Amino acid sequence: MNNNNPIGLFDSGIGGTSIWQAIHHLLPHENTIYLADSKNAPYGQKSKEEIIALSIKNTEFLLEMNAKMIVVACNTATTNAIKELRAKYDVPFIGIEPAIKPAATQSKTQTIGILATKGTLSSELFNKTVATYHDTKIIEQVGHGLVQLIENGEIHSAQMSQLLHAYLTPMIQANIDYLVLGCSHYPYLIPQIKAILPQNIKIIDSGEAVAKQTQKIINEKVGCNAGAKSTPVFYTNTNPKVLREILENPDYSIIQKDF
Numbered sequence: 001m002n003n004n005n006p007i008g009l010f011d012s013g014i015g016g017t018s019i020w021q022a023i024h025h026l027l028p029h030e031n032t033i034y035l036a037d038s039k040n041a042p043y044g045q046k047s048k049e050e051i052i053a054l055s056i057k058n059t060e061f062l063l064e065m066n067a068k069m070i071v072v073a074c075n076t077a078t079t080n081a082i083k084e085l086r087a088k089y090d091v092p093f094i095g096i097e098p099a100i101k102p103a104a105t106q107s108k109t110q111t112i113g114i115l116a117t118k119g120t121l122s123s124e125l126f127n128k129t130v131a132t133y134h135d136t137k138i139i140e141q142v143g144h145g146l147v148q149l150i151e152n153g154e155i156h157s158a159q160m161s162q163l164l165h166a167y168l169t170p171m172i173q174a175n176i177d178y179l180v181l182g183c184s185h186y187p188y189l190i191p192q193i194k195a196i197l198p199q200n201i202k203i204i205d206s207g208e209a210v211a212k213q214t215q216k217i218i219n220e221k222v223g224c225n226a227g228a229k230s231t232p233v234f235y236t237n238t239n240p241k242v243l244r245e246i247l248e249n250p251d252y253s254i255i256q257k258d259f
Helices: 016-024 048-064 074-088 100-104 124-131 146-151 158-173 188-197 209-221 241-247
Strands: 008-009 031-035 070-071 113-118 137-141 178-182 202-204 231-234 252-258
Touching: 008 016, 016 031, 016 209, 016 241, 031 048, 031 124, 048 070, 048 188, 070 074, 070 209, 074 124, 074 252, 100 178, 100 202, 113 158, 124 158, 137 158, 137 209, 146 158, 146 188, 158 188, 178 188, 202 209, 202 252, 231 241
Parallel strands: 008 031, 008 070, 031 231, 113 137, 113 178, 178 202, 231 252
Antiparallel strands: none
């Protein structure tokens, strides 16, 4: 089954490109359209109603671009809006949730840490998931300020280092052996996080799992691109400079557009 239409992805900014990278690595021949809603980042501090409205706006933009499926490459949008999106539109949606299951089931200390946005940690879906692992102690930490620094291109700033130390030190002291990254922006902080954490603490993000699920939906429901070469296109509603820097490929098409 062939379908050359693109996979659509959206996030509250550039962070979901970590999910895009995983999908593009696994499915290099698929066309993709990525929507960076940086103007409204971070979603994690907005109300559920605002997040749903933004997610609908992003979805309709991608559907106008003939997206054959949509990856909600944002933990906050997934946990607050994916139910409404699936009820409203006919295309398949893939969400991204903090990878609590592998961390909780593999933890030897029965203590794991989750670094995420306020919008994710306070969501009904997240708390329903956490409740199923009552034998595991889960240390939750809101990553206040991290998304803004990443969006501003300040990944390696002194302020970023200070925040990460402040957020991770209590988790280390609580004897976690897994750290779950519950925001698609956070994988870009892994080198710095590794420098802070003891070597025995493993870091888990959702990129690979989302890519595999995307492949499954393409094979089973929507069809794959029959073309020999893929075309990735990126849209942003703010200055594309930081997005271009994080993608590290000058040949990618990045379009600045108000949406």
